[in-house]
Each structure stands twice: as C-alpha cells, then as structure tokens.
Amino acid sequence: MEKRYIVSIDQSTQGTKAMLFDEQGKCIANEVVAHRQIIDRRGYIEHDGMEIAKNVHLAVRAILEKSGVDRSRIVAMGLANQRESVIIWDRVTGRPVYNSIVWQCNRAKDICDRLADVADYIQSTTGLRLSPFFSGPKIAWVLENVPGVRQKAEQGRLCCGTMDSWVIYNLTKGSSHKTDYSNASRMMLMNIRTGTWDDGVCSLLGIPKSMLPEICDSDASFGFTDMDGLFEKPIPIRCAIGDSHASLFGQGCYEKGMCMTGYGTGSCVMMNLGDTPIISKHGVLTSIAWKIDGHVRYIFDGVINYSGAVITWICKDLGLVSSPQETCSLAEQANKEDRTYLVPAFSGIGAPHWKNESNAMFYGMSRLTGKAELVKACLESIAYQVSDVVSAMSLDAQVAIPFMKAAGGPVKNRYLMQFQSDILNCPVHVPDHEEMTCFGVAMIVGQALGLYDDRTREALDIYHEYQPTMSSEGRNRCIEGWNRALRCVLEN
Structure with missing residues (x-):
C-alpha cells in the first residue's frame, strides 16, 4: 500500500508554519514563513490578512518541494491558529475591510470599560473575563471606528472570525465560513x-450574528481545497483548532487535571476540566479544549501576554544578546543572589491579575546588576507568570498538578525549564517533538481519517523531565520578591 500523508498548518503570531506528517506521525518536512508585525505609535498591533493568506500557500508549497512526495498521496490537511486575533472581510470582494487585530492589542479597552456593569454577566455566560484581549471587543472596535464598516455589517455583507476562519475561507475560495468550538x-x-x-453578549457589543462563522466540531469537515492547483484533486480540511488546544491534544492531556503550558510569543496555561465547565473565582478563564467525535472537553485557560516576546525584546530591542540561544548561558552565569525582577506588562497584565493599564518594570536592581542578571530576570519572569496562573487554577479546581507538560520554542532553554520546575515545585516534561501544535493537528486529522490511533501518539511520547532542585526556603524567597515587584506594577 502506498504511503499517505497529512499537511498540518500552524498560523501563529509570528508566522505561518506548515509540516508534513507520514503514517507513523513523524514529520518529514517543515517550513516557516514570517509575516510583518504592524505596530504603530499607539501600540496597536496588526497583521495583514492578505499577506497571511499568501503565506499559507508559500509554506505548503515549500514542504511539498522539500519532501518530494507524490502529491496525490496527501490525503487531508488541518490547521491551528493564533487565538483571539480577529479579522473582518467583505463576503462580496473577499478582501479584509481592515487589518487583523492581534490578540495582544489593547485598543478595545474603552469599549470594555463601558461594559463594566455587565462584566459578571459576560463571564458567567462566556466563561471569559471582560477584556480587550478577546475577539468580540476587537470586532466592536472595527465596527465603531472604521468608516463604512457598520453599514456593511448591518447589510449582512461582512464576515468575521479568528484566523482559522480567514484561512479556511481563502483555502475553499469563499465556500466555507466556519470555526471550531x-x-x-x-x-x-x-x-x-x-x-x-x-x-x-452579541447585542451588548453591537455585533450582528450574521457576521459570525458556523461553529463546528474540531475534527469536522471544514471544506475542500486544491490550494490554487497545488493539488490535482481537492483534499479535505479535517481540523481547525486553537494553537494551544492543539498542543494540549498533542501532549496527550486528555484527562481531567492534566496541565500544559504552551510557550510562544505569549504563554498559554491549560488544565483539562473534563466534560463539565467550572467558572473561575481566581482570575483564570473557562474555555472549550475541543469537541472531537461529538464529545466536548472543557479547560481552565490562563493567557500570559509576554513570554517568548520577552526574549525577542531583549534580543532585538535592548540588544543584550544577539540571539535567543545566548540567554540560557548568560542566565546561568548570573549572580544567583541578584534579586532583580522583570514584570513584563508591555500591554497590560493578563491572567490571573487582569490590569490592562499596567506598565512594564524592572524591580530590585542593585549597582552590581549587569547584563547577565537582566537576562536572568527576563527568563524568570516567564516562569513566575506561569506559576501565578497555575496557583489560581489549583485554587479553583482544588487540585495540585502532578507535573506540567511544556511545549513551544522557549522550552529549548534549559535555564527557563529548570527554573519553571523549581518555582512550580513539580516535574516539567519537555517533549522531543519541538512542534506540538502541528503534531496535535496531525493527530486530530489522522484519527478522523482512521490513519492514526492512540498508539501512534504514545509511540512518540518521548520527553525530557526537569525535576525541582530548589529548596522550599529559596522558592518562597523568590516568590515573595516576585509578588513585591508585581504589587508595584499593579498598584501604579
């Protein structure tokens, strides 16, 4: 029998990645195509939707050329996407009416402030805290601020959605306007x-429901694509899912209480809640992990705005290091007694503290604090933020996590992963698979087609384990210092 292959796409904040997986769930080719980060003086963050649609094609074409596989043996594709980033387009022309507003962008703060009196209603209904971080307020901002858009929306002429909807719409030549749970x-x-x-909630935000995509299972059929002739016959799109959710699935976190952190531009901490939602009282959010084979799984979800982006900042903006790879050795060389902290509230603070107007700050520097200590503080800020989210989840779910699964580019940093284990006081499992998002998408597609089963993932479940080595006294001292720094930011 001839081999069969699956194309997996991860449309992320920094770029679009395509990977090709074989029948054993192994990646045989990958490609990343970056896109522009459009940031103005107000701190508004946007992406060019047309550029992203083009880059999906470029990335897929590249992996097919690299692998040299017979394109007729590619049986399906699926995609994951940066969550909350949202785009509105004209269903007549197929073109965006405005750039995609990126999840990090805080521009809809005033809209959320107007709705403060109904914040509890919104959270009890949607599971999400009222925040400009989410797609709804961003859509409302475009409707209120871009000339002519409100009128077109009321005429039923506009579509909107997160980036999965936009990519699928383009892949299917406008025949499919869908998203997943x-x-x-x-x-x-x-x-x-x-x-x-x-x-x-749609009425409170002034969003016509006619704009919104059809909600489907994560392993539904989202349409067919030939990618503008790249395939002789159209292939099915058999998965759409948020990027962190795909990683959670790829890590095998199927059961209640299992926990994962996806480290990317920001970090996303997730805890599987099983088949019953719990509304948090401690600042984390309730979302749907996936709906697969007709079964819904809920999660606690805590998003951190700046994690991998902190590493990018110290490389490209501060110039402390020339590449992310240098940060690990520099942090290891730093004075262990230095008590400098970075609170990276560059666009406010997300879960579990939720203060949109906060500003970033270095805290606790001494005359002896140097480049190595600043880099160390930057890496540790990622781990502290994750620890805050996990503590909130544990309070709500009344469980202590036995271990943390980790995924994403920053997990290659051994200083960060060891410090994360120390601060959480539990093992951290870093998989040999570097790209768990695309792997999770491939698993969902493969299981939907009968190409993969649980044994496929289990055979590839190989990881490095970091064990906590810090004393309780040292851990408490570190956390107390972080809390002092955090209070300075939250109270100002």
Missing part, C-alpha cells in the same frame, strides 16, 4: 454551556 470559545461571544453564539 475551541476558537469560538475564545471570542467572548459564545455561550460556554450551549456552544452557540449568545444573543445577549
């Missing part, structure tokens, strides 16, 4: 219990 649950427009767009 994981992405829909991050828009702050969906009723977390019914899995439908909520009339009340």
Whole structure:
C-alpha cells in the first residue's frame, strides 16, 4: 500500500508554519514563513490578512518541494491558529475591510470599560473575563471606528472570525465560513454551556450574528481545497483548532487535571476540566479544549501576554544578546543572589491579575546588576507568570498538578525549564517533538481519517523531565520578591 500523508498548518503570531506528517506521525518536512508585525505609535498591533493568506500557500508549497512526495498521496490537511486575533472581510470582494487585530492589542479597552456593569454577566455566560484581549471587543472596535464598516455589517455583507476562519475561507475560495468550538470559545461571544453564539453578549457589543462563522466540531469537515492547483484533486480540511488546544491534544492531556503550558510569543496555561465547565473565582478563564467525535472537553485557560516576546525584546530591542540561544548561558552565569525582577506588562497584565493599564518594570536592581542578571530576570519572569496562573487554577479546581507538560520554542532553554520546575515545585516534561501544535493537528486529522490511533501518539511520547532542585526556603524567597515587584506594577 502506498504511503499517505497529512499537511498540518500552524498560523501563529509570528508566522505561518506548515509540516508534513507520514503514517507513523513523524514529520518529514517543515517550513516557516514570517509575516510583518504592524505596530504603530499607539501600540496597536496588526497583521495583514492578505499577506497571511499568501503565506499559507508559500509554506505548503515549500514542504511539498522539500519532501518530494507524490502529491496525490496527501490525503487531508488541518490547521491551528493564533487565538483571539480577529479579522473582518467583505463576503462580496473577499478582501479584509481592515487589518487583523492581534490578540495582544489593547485598543478595545474603552469599549470594555463601558461594559463594566455587565462584566459578571459576560463571564458567567462566556466563561471569559471582560477584556480587550478577546475577539468580540476587537470586532466592536472595527465596527465603531472604521468608516463604512457598520453599514456593511448591518447589510449582512461582512464576515468575521479568528484566523482559522480567514484561512479556511481563502483555502475553499469563499465556500466555507466556519470555526471550531475551541476558537469560538475564545471570542467572548459564545455561550460556554450551549456552544452557540449568545444573543445577549452579541447585542451588548453591537455585533450582528450574521457576521459570525458556523461553529463546528474540531475534527469536522471544514471544506475542500486544491490550494490554487497545488493539488490535482481537492483534499479535505479535517481540523481547525486553537494553537494551544492543539498542543494540549498533542501532549496527550486528555484527562481531567492534566496541565500544559504552551510557550510562544505569549504563554498559554491549560488544565483539562473534563466534560463539565467550572467558572473561575481566581482570575483564570473557562474555555472549550475541543469537541472531537461529538464529545466536548472543557479547560481552565490562563493567557500570559509576554513570554517568548520577552526574549525577542531583549534580543532585538535592548540588544543584550544577539540571539535567543545566548540567554540560557548568560542566565546561568548570573549572580544567583541578584534579586532583580522583570514584570513584563508591555500591554497590560493578563491572567490571573487582569490590569490592562499596567506598565512594564524592572524591580530590585542593585549597582552590581549587569547584563547577565537582566537576562536572568527576563527568563524568570516567564516562569513566575506561569506559576501565578497555575496557583489560581489549583485554587479553583482544588487540585495540585502532578507535573506540567511544556511545549513551544522557549522550552529549548534549559535555564527557563529548570527554573519553571523549581518555582512550580513539580516535574516539567519537555517533549522531543519541538512542534506540538502541528503534531496535535496531525493527530486530530489522522484519527478522523482512521490513519492514526492512540498508539501512534504514545509511540512518540518521548520527553525530557526537569525535576525541582530548589529548596522550599529559596522558592518562597523568590516568590515573595516576585509578588513585591508585581504589587508595584499593579498598584501604579
């Protein structure tokens, strides 16, 4: 029997990645195509939707050329995407009416402030805290601020969605306007219990439901694509899912209580809640992990705005290091007694503290604090933020996590992973698979087609384990210092 292959796409904040997986779930080719980060003086963060649509094609074409496989043996594709980033387009022309507004962008703060009196209603309905971080307020901002858009929306002429919807719409030449439950649950427009767009919340934000995509299972058929002739016959798109959710699936976190952190531009901490949602009282969010084979799994979800982006900042903006790889050795050389902290609130602070107007700050520097100590503080800031989210989840779920699964580019940094284990006081498992998002997508597609089963993932479940080595006294001292720094930011 001839081999069969799956194309997996991860449309992320920094670029679009395509990977090709074989019947054993092994990646045989990959490609990343970066896109522009459009940031103006107000701190508004955007992406060019047309550029991203083009880059999906470039990335897929590249992996096919690299692998040299017979294209007729590619049986399906699936995709994951940066969550919350949202785009609105004209269903007549197929072109965006405005750039994609990126998840980090805080521009819809005033819209959220107007709705402060109904914040509890919004969270109890959607599982999400009222915040400009989510897609709904971003859509409302475009409707209110871009000339002519409100009129077109009321005429039923506009579509909107997270980046999965936009990519699928383009791949299917406009025949499919769909999203999955994981992405829909991050828009702050969906009723977390019914899995439908909520009339009340949409009305509060002034968003016509006609703009919104059809909500489908994560392993549904999202349409067919020949990628503008790249394939002789159209292939099915058999997965759409939020990027961190795909990673959670790829890590095998199928059972209640299992926990994972996806380290990317920001970090996303997730805890599987099983088949029953819990509304948090400690600042984390309730979302849908996925709906696969008709079964819904809920999660606690805590998003950290700046993690990998902190490493990018110290490389490209501060110039402390010339590459991310240098940060590990520099942090290891730093004075262990230095008590400098970075609170990276460059666009406010997300879970579990939620203060949009906060500003970033270095805290606790001495005359002896140098480049190595600043780099050390930057890496440690990522781990402290993850620890804050995990503590909040544990309080709500009344469980202590036995270990943390980790995924994403920053997990290659051994200083960060060891410090994360120390601060959490539990093992951290770093998989040999570097790209768990694309792997998770491939697993979902492969299982939907009968190409993979649980044994496929289990055979590839190889990881390095970091064990905590820090004393309780040292851990408590570190956390107390972080909390002092955090209070200075939150109270100012």
